[in-house]
Amino acid sequence: MTGHPADEPPVALSIGEARDLARRVLGACGLASDHAAAVAETMVRGERDGCTSHGLYRLLVAARSVEQGVAVPDAVPQVTEPAPALVRVDGGGGFAQLPFERGMPLLVAKARRYGIAALALNNAVHFAALWPEVEALAEEGLVALAFTPSHAWVAPEGGTQPVFGTNPIAFAWPRPGRAPFVFDFATSAVARGEIELHRRAGKPVPPDWGYDPQGQPSTDAEAVLAGAMRTFGAHKGSALAAMVELIAGPLIGDMTSAESMAADEGRGGSPIGGELILAIDPAGFLGAGVSDHLARAEAMFAAIEQQGARLPGTRRLAARARSDTQGLAIPAQVHRDIMQILEGRPPK
Amino acid sequence: MTGHPADEPPVALSIGEARDLARRVLGACGLASDHAAAVAETMVRGERDGCTSHGLYRLLVAARSVEQGVAVPDAVPQVTEPAPALVRVDGGGGFAQLPFERGMPLLVAKARRYGIAALALNNAVHFAALWPEVEALAEEGLVALAFTPSHAWVAPEGGTQPVFGTNPIAFAWPRPGRAPFVFDFATSAVARGEIELHRRAGKPVPPDWGYDPQGQPSTDAEAVLAGAMRTFGAHKGSALAAMVELIAGPLIGDMTSAESMAADEGRGGSPIGGELILAIDPAGFLGAGVSDHLARAEAMFAAIEQQGARLPGTRRLAARARSDTQGLAIPAQVHRDIMQILEGRPPK
Secondary structure (H helix, E strand, C coil), X not given: CCCCCCCCCCEEECHHHHHHHHHHHHHHCCCCHHHXXXXXXXXXXXXXXXXXXXXXXXXXXXXXXXXXXXXXXXCCCEXXXXXXXXXXXXXXXXECHHHHHHHHHHHHHHHHHHCEEXXXXXXXXXXXXXXXXXXXXXXXXXXXXXXXXXXXXXXXXXXXXXXXXXXXXXXXXXXXXXXXXXXXXXCECCCHHHHHHHHHHCCCCCCCCEECCCCCECCCHHHHHHCEECECCHHHHHHHHHHHHHHCCHHHCCCCHHHHHHHHCCCCCCCEEEEEEEEECHHHHHHHHXXXXXXXXXXHXXXXXXXXXXXXCHHHHHHHHHHHHHCEEECHHHHHHHHHXXXXXXXX | CCXXXXXXXXXXXXXHHHHHHHHHHHHHCCCCHHHHHHHHHHHHHHHHCCCHHHCCCHHHHHHHHHHCCCCCCCCCCEEEEEECCEEEEECCCCECHHHHHHHHHHHHHHHXXXXXXXXXXXXXXXXXXXXXXXXXXXXXXXXXXXXXXXXCCECCCCCCCCCECCCCEEEEEEECCEEEEEEEECCECCCHHHHHHHHHHCCCCCCCCEEXXXXXXXXXXHHHHHCEECECCHHHHHHHHHHHHHHCCHHHCCCCHHHHHHHHCCCCCCCEEEEEEEEECHHHXXXXXXXXXXXXXXXXXXXXXXXXXXXXXXXXXXXXXXXXXXXXXXXXXXXXXXXXXXXXCXXX
16 A cells, blocks of 8 residues: 555546456456356446446455355356246355346246246355346346345344344336436445444444444444444334345345354355345236336436435436446556456455 | 313223224225225224224224215225236225235235235225235235335425325234234334324424425424425435335336325325235245244344344234233224214214
């Protein structure tokens, strides 16, 4: 970190260059080429949409996951159909992106055939946001929901000890002629990375973000990271966090956040476990009326935006438009750390 | 309301007596007997579980709905199967309880056959909580979710004008040998009835509950009722409220909360429109492993309760146990108003 001015200019990359770089780096980490391509695509989508914490920076996280043995670099996803409208992909301990890619065509086909279908990803390493997956389904004209537990970092409302993960919920809705309506949020009060940033900056956190290991509300970021975060929205957010644990854990035969944390054995790796994705075909209920009824949804979006409120994802789509015309700008230090992996010297 | 002491004792009824009374009153309102039985059952379940605002008190609301022509008293629900895993019940403008009863067996059968299934209730009058429906599905061993819009009373985060309804989300999870894990909450910051209670008591509401019709935060309950309520959980709750509008409105070919409000034409009736119910069979993903994995869910519930946090529904189940041994206690004034309907003098 020394010897480089903090204000040095970022490294400019086209989206194609970023994709190539990410694939090469993941290949250098030992990932099989199909995994490298799938994981790179997710990171490039994050970088392109301005979600830098889920962008190329995650190459460093992925490299460490492989090095520590958390992620199996050449796992072969196994696709099965446990019931007519259900798809299951066992990720074999590899990253979740390739299992999703392998399961998605069958999920889409089943949603169109039966009206609704579900995909469970099992035994996969999760480090990415869920929105790229639900957005991809909405681009196929489907309504999609996704859920995944993580590590036990979050206390239930009324308690102070960690039980839940940050347990995100993502949703996507197809919009004719434009990018889908998409949201993706943690059911924790804030992202864990936000507390981490406060810790690095030596700044106190607001008193309602979490508890220290003794169960007392704390403004000490390090104590909250060692203790428990809170859910968003009091008992309602806590109820949703419990639902995510249940439907993307025991319902699909995979780990709860507490079990994932225990399996990590203190390595600090990305959560390993399950993800549940639901897809509903609007044509199932609507038949030939799909476009009329989607137009009524557009009227609701207009009623939101006409009063100056923003739809979820607005900032992300603006960043996407910028990236598509101006390319990407990677912070110089992140780019340097990434290049070290290519040179066989993975950053610490 | 005059001439009766405020502290007069409540009227004691057994659950069976309450059911008979509710059926007779609904019959006196003109409801067809199958509707009367279904609606009475929902009200008795509310009363029994201590949800008095959804209990026998609602007989007064139902009576007014029929009298005003909001609800069709003898609608015949039409059940169709628009896709293999989808059920639709057109309620024909009647109360939603009978349509749910008519659609549920097919929903259960489809969830068991396909692994996941969905039921849309259309064109039905909604005045009740969603938890009795998802609980009934969990009693069949299924995991269930339910969503419904209402009237446009709630502003999106970042705006001040009403777009969303109070848009509840309900969830139920089967627990071997005991009552299901169930939650059911509005995505508005508080229930609309809560603001109404403040208005009646002449008490100010907290400044973060809503806006007056000019879009200013207000502590005046009447102004907030005329203006807009806020969602719970800031932008996350607002995103969920939008999702409920979409999936229980346009996705199933039914009204958004704004459209339901417009259709009401100022009568102040219960919302008319759709409801979406999802059911997932744990055996679909788990096969013979269901009981092992449900046991892992029990471990999560234990981790919540062992630290002194309450599971959602705990108070409701305690009230249920009390009601089952001690019977019900109906406030004297509510009982008197109900009896007036039987005597052909509907209360104002």
